[in-house]
Amino acid sequence: EQDLEETVDYEQEEEIMPLxxxxxxxxKEETYxxxxxxxxxxxxxxxxxxxxTDTEEQLRAQLKRLLESRKMTEQEAECIRIRDIRRFVExxxxxxxxxxxxxxHLYREQPFVIQRSASMLDDGWKNEAVLVQGIIDAYxxxxxxxxxxxxxxxxxxxxxxxxxxxxxxxxxxxxxRALERMTGKKVxxxxxxxxxxxxxxxx
Numbered sequence: 001e002q003d004l005e006e007t008v009d010y011e012q013e014e015e016i017m018p019l020x021x022x023x024x025x026x027x028k029e030e031t032y033x034x035x036x037x038x039x040x041x042x043x044x045x046x047x048x049x050x051x052x053t054d055t056e057e058q059l060r061a062q063l064k065r066l067l068e069s070r071k072m073t074e075q076e077a078e079c080i081r082i083r084d085i086r087r088f089v090e091x092x093x094x095x096x097x098x099x100x101x102x103x104x105h106l107y108r109e110q111p112f113v114i115q116r117s118a119s120m121l122d123d124g125w126k127n128e129a130v131l132v133q134g135i136i137d138a139y140x141x142x143x144x145x146x147x148x149x150x151x152x153x154x155x156x157x158x159x160x161x162x163x164x165x166x167x168x169x170x171x172x173x174x175x176x177r178a179l180e181r182m183t184g185k186k187v188x189x190x191x192x193x194x195x196x197x198x199x200x201x202x203x
Contacts, residue, residue, distance in 0.1 A: 112175070
């Protein structure tokens with residue numbers, strides 16, 4: 001800033017170059033938009049009424065209600081593509097979750113706390129324990145066993161499903177372990193649903 005002030009003639013210079021390069025600003029905007037999109041999609045899935053998901057008009061009506069009840073901001077609503085939600089509901093996983101929801105066997109936004117050995121995070125920590133807390137996006141009961149679901153909006157390309165597994169495998173293992181302790185039931189499937197790929201991946 002000091003160098004800029006010393007070298008720019010403010011009387012002659014009409015346009016001052018920004019201190020933050022544009023590519024850095026774009027990166028910040030991309031991160032912000034990505035975080036906003038993730039929050040928006042998770043909120044829709046948390047509040048989704050599966051009884052009203054047969055048409056895009058019903059889905060738009062649900063989105064409108066989220067706005068009117070202030071459960072979602074206008075910025076978040078603008079991040080949602082209705083066809084993404086429709087494609088999810090029509091998918092095999094979406095239909096399984098809809099069936100569970102109709103039976104009241106679908107659970108969403110489940111908080112948990114679990115104890116883990118600190119050595120799992122860092123080999124230098126021996127005989128120590130840490131508490132891991134988080135929120136499970138969704139799980140449902142199917143034939144007295146649990147199906148764990150985690151939603152992702154990461155930008156990945158077709159064929160990069162393994163990237164999602166590598167990134168979130170440990171996270172889902174923690175979720176599964178927590179659910180089994182809380183419910184006494186077995187987690188039979190751990191599924192990542194990518195809204196970018198419009199596909200489910202088994203972790």
